[in-house]
Amino acid sequence: MNTWDSLLLGLSFALQPHVLVYCILGVLLGSFVGVLPGIGAMAAISLLLPLTFYMSPEAALIMLAGVYYGAQYGGAVASILLRLPGTPQSAVTTLDGYPMTQQGRGGIALFTAMVSSFSGSLIGIVVLVMLAGWLSGLATRFGAADYAMMMIFGLVAASTIGASRPAKGFAMITLGVLLGCIGTDVNSGAQRFTFGHAELLDGLNLVALAMGLFGVAEVIANIRNPERQSIAARIPLRSLLPTRDDLRRLPLPILRGGTLGSFFGALPGTGSTLSAFLAYATERRLARQPERFGKGAVEGVAGPEAGNNAASITAFTPTLTLGIPGDPIMALMLGALIIHGVQPGPMMLEARPEMFWGLVASFGIGNLLLILINLPLIGIWIAMLRIPFNYLYPAIIVFLCLGVYSVRGLAFDIVLVAGIGLAGYLMTLAKLSPALLLLGFVLGPLIETNLRRALLIARGDPMVFLERPISAGFVLASMVLLLVPLWKIWRRKRAAADF
Amino acid sequence: MNTSITWRLALAGAICSVVLPATAQADWPSQPVRVFVGFPAGSSPDVLARIVTEALSERLGQPVVIENRPGAGGVIGIQQMLVSAGDGHTFGTTINGPMTTAQRMMDDTGFNVAEDIAPVTLLATSPLVLAVASASGIEDLESFIAAAGAEVDALTYGSVGQGSGAHLTAELFAAEAGVSMLHIPFTSYAEVTTSIIGGEINAGFMAPSAAMSFVEAGTMNVLGITSSEPFGQAPDVPLIAGNAGLSDDFRAELWNGFIAPAGTDEAIIARLSAEITEILSDPEVQERMLGMGWQVAPGTADDMADRIAADTEMWGAVIDRIEAQ
Amino acid sequence: MQRDWPEVWGGLILAMIGIGAAFYAWQNYDLGTLRQMGPGFFPVAMGVALCGFGLIIALPGLWRRSEGVPFDIASLLLILAAVLVFGLALPRLGLVGTAFATVLIATLPAERRGWVWRGVLALAITLVTVLVFHVGLRMTLPLWPRL
Numbered sequence: 016m017n018t019w020d021s022l023l024l025g026l027s028f029a030l031q032p033h034v035l036v037y038c039i040l041g042v043l044l045g046s047f048v049g050v051l052p053g054i055g056a057m058a059a060i061s062l063l064l065p066l067t068f069y070m071s072p073e074a075a076l077i078m079l080a081g082v083y084y085g086a087q088y089g090g091a092v093a094s095i096l097l098r099l100p101g102t103p104q105s106a107v108t109t110l111d112g113y114p115m116t117q118q119g120r121g122g123i124a125l126f127t128a129m130v131s132s133f134s135g136s137l138i139g140i141v142v143l144v145m146l147a148g149w150l151s152g153l154a155t156r157f158g159a160a161d162y163a164m165m166m167i168f169g170l171v172a173a174s175t176i177g178a179s180r181p182a183k184g185f186a187m188i189t190l191g192v193l194l195g196c197i198g199t200d201v202n203s204g205a206q207r208f209t210f211g212h213a214e215l216l217d218g219l220n221l222v223a224l225a226m227g228l229f230g231v232a233e234v235i236a237n238i239r240n241p242e243r244q245s246i247a248a249r250i251p252l253r254s255l256l257p258t259r260d261d262l263r264r265l266p267l268p269i270l271r272g273g274t275l276g277s278f279f280g281a282l283p284g285t286g287s288t289l290s291a292f293l294a295y296a297t298e299r300r301l302a303r304q305p306e307r308f309g310k311g312a313v314e315g316v317a318g319p320e321a322g323n324n325a326a327s328i329t330a331f332t333p334t335l336t337l338g339i340p341g342d343p344i345m346a347l348m349l350g351a352l353i354i355h356g357v358q359p360g361p362m363m364l365e366a367r368p369e370m371f372w373g374l375v376a377s378f379g380i381g382n383l384l385l386i387l388i389n390l391p392l393i394g395i396w397i398a399m400l401r402i403p404f405n406y407l408y409p410a411i412i413v414f415l416c417l418g419v420y421s422v423r424g425l426a427f428d429i430v431l432v433a434g435i436g437l438a439g440y441l442m443t444l445a446k447l448s449p450a451l452l453l454l455g456f457v458l459g460p461l462i463e464t465n466l467r468r469a470l471l472i473a474r475g476d477p478m479v480f481l482e483r484p485i486s487a488g489f490v491l492a493s494m495v496l497l498l499v500p501l502w503k504i505w506r507r508k509r510a511a512a513d514f
Numbered sequence: 515m516n517t518s519i520t521w522r523l524a525l526a527g528a529i530c531s532v533v534l535p536a537t538a539q540a541d542w543p544s545q546p547v548r549v550f551v552g553f554p555a556g557s558s559p560d561v562l563a564r565i566v567t568e569a570l571s572e573r574l575g576q577p578v579v580i581e582n583r584p585g586a587g588g589v590i591g592i593q594q595m596l597v598s599a600g601d602g603h604t605f606g607t608t609i610n611g612p613m614t615t616a617q618r619m620m621d622d623t624g625f626n627v628a629e630d631i632a633p634v635t636l637l638a639t640s641p642l643v644l645a646v647a648s649a650s651g652i653e654d655l656e657s658f659i660a661a662a663g664a665e666v667d668a669l670t671y672g673s674v675g676q677g678s679g680a681h682l683t684a685e686l687f688a689a690e691a692g693v694s695m696l697h698i699p700f701t702s703y704a705e706v707t708t709s710i711i712g713g714e715i716n717a718g719f720m721a722p723s724a725a726m727s728f729v730e731a732g733t734m735n736v737l738g739i740t741s742s743e744p745f746g747q748a749p750d751v752p753l754i755a756g757n758a759g760l761s762d763d764f765r766a767e768l769w770n771g772f773i774a775p776a777g778t779d780e781a782i783i784a785r786l787s788a789e790i791t792e793i794l795s796d797p798e799v800q801e802r803m804l805g806m807g808w809q810v811a812p813g814t815a816d817d818m819a820d821r822i823a824a825d826t827e828m829w830g831a832v833i834d835r836i837e838a839q
Numbered sequence: 840m841q842r843d844w845p846e847v848w849g850g851l852i853l854a855m856i857g858i859g860a861a862f863y864a865w866q867n868y869d870l871g872t873l874r875q876m877g878p879g880f881f882p883v884a885m886g887v888a889l890c891g892f893g894l895i896i897a898l899p900g901l902w903r904r905s906e907g908v909p910f911d912i913a914s915l916l917l918i919l920a921a922v923l924v925f926g927l928a929l930p931r932l933g934l935v936g937t938a939f940a941t942v943l944i945a946t947l948p949a950e951r952r953g954w955v956w957r958g959v960l961a962l963a964i965t966l967v968t969v970l971v972f973h974v975g976l977r978m979t980l981p982l983w984p985r986l
Contacts, residue, residue, distance in 0.1 A: 048976070058976050061555040061582070065564070155712040186853050186892035193860055193885045199586070201699050204676030205868055205878035206621055208860070213593060213624055216586035231922060238914040238948050283704075338724065339704040343554060350556020353723075354564075356805035360727025409945040410964045412918065413938050416925040417972055423554075423584050424594075424979075429926030433919045440915055444908050445849025445896075459885075464701075467876045471698055472670060472714060475874025581979055 018144055025372030029077065029380055034373070037074045041081020042381045046389060048082075049089020050396075051414060052099035052230065056086035056344045058421045064351060072355035073370045077377040079348045084136065084327055084378070088385050091128040091320065092396050096121050097411060098233045100225055101418065103453040104291035104323040109229065110176065110450055111308060111315030117242075118311050121400060122255035125393045127316045131269050133386040135321030138273030139280065139328030140378050147364065147371075150281040150329055151336035157282060160469035160479050164489035166285065166458045171493045173292040173454055176299070179446060187448050191455020192462070194219055201464045202471075214427040223428045224456060226415040227435025228442070228449035234408045235440045243404050255393060261313050268298050268314040272321035280326030283339035287323040287330065288457050294322035328378055335363045335371060542782055543576040543603055550598075550606040552591020554584040558806055562637055562770050563607040565802055569793040570786075586620070587678075588612045592631070592773070593624050599775030602782060607637065610769045611679065614825040618833050619677035627826075633818035634772040635787040637794065638808035641741035641767050642683050642719040643751055645728075647710050648735045655737045655758040658717070662693040670696045672706035672718040680706075680719045682832045683740060683766040687719070689835060690760050710734065721768075722748040723807035740766040746804050769811065771818050787815050843900040845908055850897025854890045861886025914948040921945040933981040934973060938965040 028034065041063075048059040059082045067075035093099040095112035108128060115124035143150065157165075174184040197208045198218035209215040237243040272294035279293070280286035298318040299308045308315050330341040338359040340346035349359060357367070364371050399407075416429050442449055473479035481487050549567055553559040563580055571578040583594040588609050595606040613631070616623050625631070646652050652661060662669045673681035676699050688695050698715050700706045703724035709715045711733050719740070726748055728734035738754035739745055742765045755764040772790055774783055791812040793799060800810050864882035871877025921944040928937045942961035972978045 051971070058978065062976055064555055068564075068568075155708055158709070158712060158714045180896070182892050182895040186850075186889060186896060189885050189889040189892060190853065190856070193857070193882065193889060196864075196882045196885070199675075200878040201675060201701055202876070203869070203878045204619055204699075207864070207868060207878055207882060209621075211622055213586050213589055213620075213622075216589070216620075217584075231918060235911065235914045235918050238918070239909075239911055239950060337704055337708050338727075339702070339708060346554065347556040350558075350561060353558065353806055354556075354561050356802070358723055358727050361731035361733060362727050405946070405949045405951055406960055409921075409942040409960060410967070412921055412945045413925070413941055413964055413968055416922060416941070417968065417978075420929065420980075421972075421976075421978060423590075424581065425583065425585075425590070426926045426929050429929065430923060433922040433926070436919055436922060437915070441849065441852070444910065445845040447849060463881045464699075468698055468700075470874060470876065471696070474667075475872065477873065579979055 021368065021372045022144060022376065024369060025374070025376035028073065028369045028373035029376035034074050034077055034377070035380070037070070037078035038081050038377045038381050039384060041078035042085035042385050043388065045082035045085020046089040046385055049086030050092045052090075052093040052097075052101045052226065052418050056083050057347070059086070060344060060347045064347065067351045068354060072352055072357045073367075073373055075351050075355065076348060076370065076374055079351055080331070080374060080377065081381045083344055083348065084324065084381065085385055087324060087327060088129060088132055088389050091132065092125065095124045095128060095316070096396060096400060097230070097407075099230045099411065099415065101222055102225065103221075103288045103450075103457050104319065106225060106229065106450045106453050107176075107291040107295050107319040107323075108316055110295065111310070111312050114309065114311040115313075115316070116400070120311065122393055122397050123257045123261055123313065124311075124316055125396060126255070126257055126390070127261070127265065127313050128320045129386055129389050129393070130265065131272070131317040131320035132324040133382055134269045135273040135276060135324035136328055136378060136382040138270070138321065139277050139325035140375060140382075142274075142277035142325070143329050143332065143375060147332060150332045151361075151364070153281045154283055154333045154337055154339065157485060158469065158483060159465040159472060160483050161485040161489070162282075162284075163462055163465035163469055164480055164486040164493070165282075166289070166462045166465070168489040168493045168496075169285075169289045169293060170455065170458060170462075171496050172296045173451065176292065176295055176448065176451060183447055184451055187451040188455035191452040191457075192459030194224070194452070195456045195459030196463070201460075202467050212427070214425055218460070219456070220419065220422055220425075220428045220431065221453075221456070222422050223419045223431050224435055225453060226419055227432045228439035228452065230411060230415045231432060231436030232439030232443050232449070234411055235436070236443050237404060238408065255397065257313070264313050265317050268294070268318035269321040271297055271301075272318035273325040276322035276325030277329045279322075280329035280341075281332055283330070283333040283337070283341050284461060285458060286326040286341055288454065290322035290326040291319040292454055294318035331374065335359045335374075336361055542779075542785075543574050545601075545603050546577040546579055547571075547574060547603045547605065548579050548581050548598065550581045550583055550591045550595035550604070552583060552585065552588030552606070552608060552612065555580075555582050557584075558808070559588070559607060559609055559770055561806060562803065562808060565799060566607075566637060566772070566790060566793055569796070569799065570789060573789050573793070587616065587675075589616055589620065589623050595773075596625055596630055596775055599777070602779060604775060605634070605778075605786070606773050608771055608773055610771075610825060611677075613771070613773075613822050615677060615682065615829045615833065618830060627822065630776050632774045632776045632778050632783060633815045633822065634774055634783050635790050635815060636811040636813050636818045636821060637770045637772055637790070638803050639741075639767045639769040639811045640721055640808050641739050641745050642680060643722050643725050643736040643739045643748065644687070644717060644719055644754070645707070645710060645725045645734050645736045646717045647713060648733055649713065650716065650735075652737070653735055655752070655754065655760075658737050659691045659693060659758055662688070662691070662695055666694045667696040669716040670698050672698050672700050672709055672715045674702060674706065675699050677833070679766075679768045682829050682836075683719045685836055686766055686828075686832050687740075687754065687760075687764075689832070690764060691758070707734065721807050722751070740764070741809075746809060747807055769821065770808065771821075783815055843903040843905040846900030846903070846905075847897050850893045850895070850900065852893070854893030854897065857886045857889030857891075857893055859886070861890065911948075917948045918945060930981070931985055933983045933985065934969060935965055935982055936984045938968045 044059050060079050090105045094105040094108045096116050098109050098113045100106040100109050112124040170188055199206055199216050275294050276290035279290040298314040299305050333339045334345050340349050419428050469479055551560050551563045567578040583591045589612045592612050598604045613627055652658050671684050703720045706718040725736050736751050739751040740754055756762040794810040794812040861883045864879045868879030869877030870879045921941050925941045939961045942964045946957045
């Protein structure tokens with residue numbers, strides 16, 4: 016079957032009325048619950064799961080997938096307007112999205128996020144359609160050594176994000192990795208830093224970490240901040256529309272972010288997070304005035320949003336063809352398939368082409384719906400900022416606590432948020448970037464297990480990292496990233512000495 | 515009300531509860547029943563629990579609500595069940611790990627199986643299959659054992675974590691076959707299969723459902739299954755028991771069971787056990803479970819208690835051996 | 840203008856966390872070998888690295904001048920208290936009682952005076968919370984206080 020036939024098959028499947036209804040239901044629900052920070056897709060999908068018992072597996076998958084990517088549109092709202100990211104990838108969106116809100120350009124940031132999400136998804140779909148076979152095999156070509164070095168490269172590339180000095184960036188990443196050590200060690204089964212709390216055996220709750228570092232810290236810092244109280248006064252109506260200058264800046268970051276995301280999404284586990292951070296780092300490095308970043312640069316919203324949405328589309332290939340879920344939400348969707356006796360695996364594309372291509376077609380339809388629904392809603396979300404902060408922040412506190420609770424129903428996690436919030440507020444005072452901490456927290460455990468696994472398989476020979484071509488490539492790229500700034504400093508000093 | 519009538523009623527009730535345990539609890543359940551599951555919604559233990567509770571709620575005439583409290587390999591779910599215990603309407607489902615090996619693998623699980631848990635009934639069991647990449651050229655158990663026996667740690671195998679069923683089964687197998695293999699821990703079967711197909715590791719014990727689609731695609735071979743009888747989902751896979759010089763009683767299975775907090779009324783446990791046994795005899799339920807890789811295994815509370823004791827001993831011996839290394 | 844105290848303290852706290860974690864891991868977990876790294880290796884390495892980065896952040900702060908930052912201790916303590924109360928009270932007070940109490944505590948640091956608006960706000964947010972989470976998302980939560 017060629018690409019064109021596959022697409023037609025998919026479209027004819029996805030456009031059946033009952034499938035279309037489920038797709039619409041999914042994206043609508045997704046984009047509304049996505050606005051609730053931390054809760055988003057997870058709670059909505061758990062809620063819908065029993066319903067899917069009575070649906071065809073194809074329709075169930077299309078609806079749940081709709082919730083999944085729909086929630087990413089909604090998630091941008093909380094990140095940009097309130098600095099409440101529920102995931103590490105939306106933490107990247109806050110870096111420039113929230114400063115834009117503070118400058119009264121929140122509408123433009125939302126517009127940028129929506130358009131970039133939509134375009135990023137389209138790029139993801141195109142890549143998926145053209146390269147489905149290649150993408151599904153990509154994960155088997157990556158060994159433990161390759162994963163370890165790829166993620167180290169990711170950390171090195173991202174280390175300068177949002178930090179005023181390199182030492183601060185590295186410190187935050189290291190702290191994140193250290194926090195990631197909490198819980199059961201995969202390799203030895205040892206229980207590290209759990210101090211007798213079984214609730215910590217699976218590690219710190221990521222949503223609790225994100226909510227404490229961003230949400231709680233932001234609320235504390237702003238309660239008596241007169242600037243925040245007057246934010247509403249600074250939103251003229253026309254700021255909802257981007258200027259020509261804003262629009263001119265969008266296409267290239269979207270294209271780069273989408274391409275990066277499409278590739279990393281096909282590698283299970285960290286696709287969305289890594290793509291968002293790398294897209295941001297790329298834009299900052301390529302920018303003529305990198306100092307604009309972190310202070311409201313539209314490219315800083317566009318690249319990462321395109322990247323993580325493209326990644327969440329291509330991430331369905333390893334999920335469906337290898338059965339590897341990229342995150343807990345994907346795992347939930349896999350569960351929904353297995354309830355119906357559909358076992359994801361390498362035969363998926365051949366055995367159930369209508370499911371695979373129907374899903375791909377539904378991505379297109381769903382994203383089109385999402386942008387049509389969400390663009391007009393920007394005005395309403397912005398109106399939320401007109402609510403005096405005194406009335407808004409107690410609601411933020413209640414909602415973020417429930418968001419944390421919804422992950423696994425443990426009050427323990429909410430108590431943790433208080434401690435993490437304290438740390439987050441202190442970090443705000445010392446101008447330390449919580450986004451990098453989250454990146455280290457997410458990638459750290461993966462780096463550790465893959466590094467140790469690679470050495471174990473190689474019977475302790477560290478040359479394994481240079482012998483495998485993919486791993487060696489990432490080692491080289493990381494060295495270049497680390498050495499180029501040093502070389503620039505050296506050259507500047509020599510130039511100064513020549514005078 | 516006349517005291518003597520009340521007293522007689524109470525006496526009658528007491529006699530009934532001895533003679534007719536099922537009818538004595540006529541007023542049970544008087545409120546929604548909660549079932550704690552130590553795994554996230556959509557996971558296989560969760561889906562098993564949902565299949566059972568769906569039918570159970572019709573039979574009991576009260577809603578049966580699943581409470582997902584994932585974490586620590588199912589231990590958190592049991593802890594949370596015990597926290598809410600005491601109303602006679604709180605139960606749980608669990609996999610074998612927290613009931614048999616968790617006490618050995620964890621510093622402190624916060625509960626004692628014998629004192630705190632009352633078994634209700636087993637729900638289903640799942641064997642594991644031994645899988646290798648088809649590119650390896652190994653097609654039967656005998657050549658696998660020969661390759662593994664070439665030298666110490668000649669072959670590597672993946673599992674879903676230190677102390678997981680897949681890890682302990684592999685060590686049990688290695689001990690019985692007289693070989694030593696290098697253990698590489700992963701976190702999911704999907705990661706293990708990907709690594710086997712990519713040629714990074716050599717083998718792994720895994721759920722049949724995780725392996726069969728790769729066998730169909732021609733990228734993996736399964737060499738044997740750990741159940742004592744051929745398994746419905748993979749009927750062509752030979753038993754490990756009695757094959758390639760292994761003993762006839764080689765058996766290693768994961769299981770899923772329904773539990774109550776200790777102190778729950780015996781009559782309620784007997785009623786639940788009987789209701790679930792009937793649910794599990796429904797061919798449609800059996801087929802749904804088999805599609806997910808689980809064979810129904812109904813029985814009494816005592817059957818489950820025996821299984822817990824036997825498995826605790828068997829895996830305890832394997833853990834002793836691993837720790838001695 | 841004064842010394843850059845936030846940087847100095849921030850860096851020192853990080854350094855202390857780092858060295859503390861490294862020491863705890865070194866005491867309690869096996870370091871292992873290169874072939875079979877133990878559970879202690881990574882935490883020790885990361886802890887030492889964090890200690891180093893923390894000192895690099897802290898030391899220059901001693902010579903740098905900066906404007907003081909506002910340290911809002913009342914907001915900090917009261918908001919943390921609100922979150923704590925939410926976590927501790929949820930299993931006992933139910934969603935309604937917990938949300939109401941949390942909002943009341945959270946509004947304490949607000950500069951606007953009076954109690955009427957606080958009460959009304961607590962009622963309103965509790966209502967919205969129940970509608971969204973209990974009615975809408977059907978989260979399994981106790982609604983009312985358990986007596």
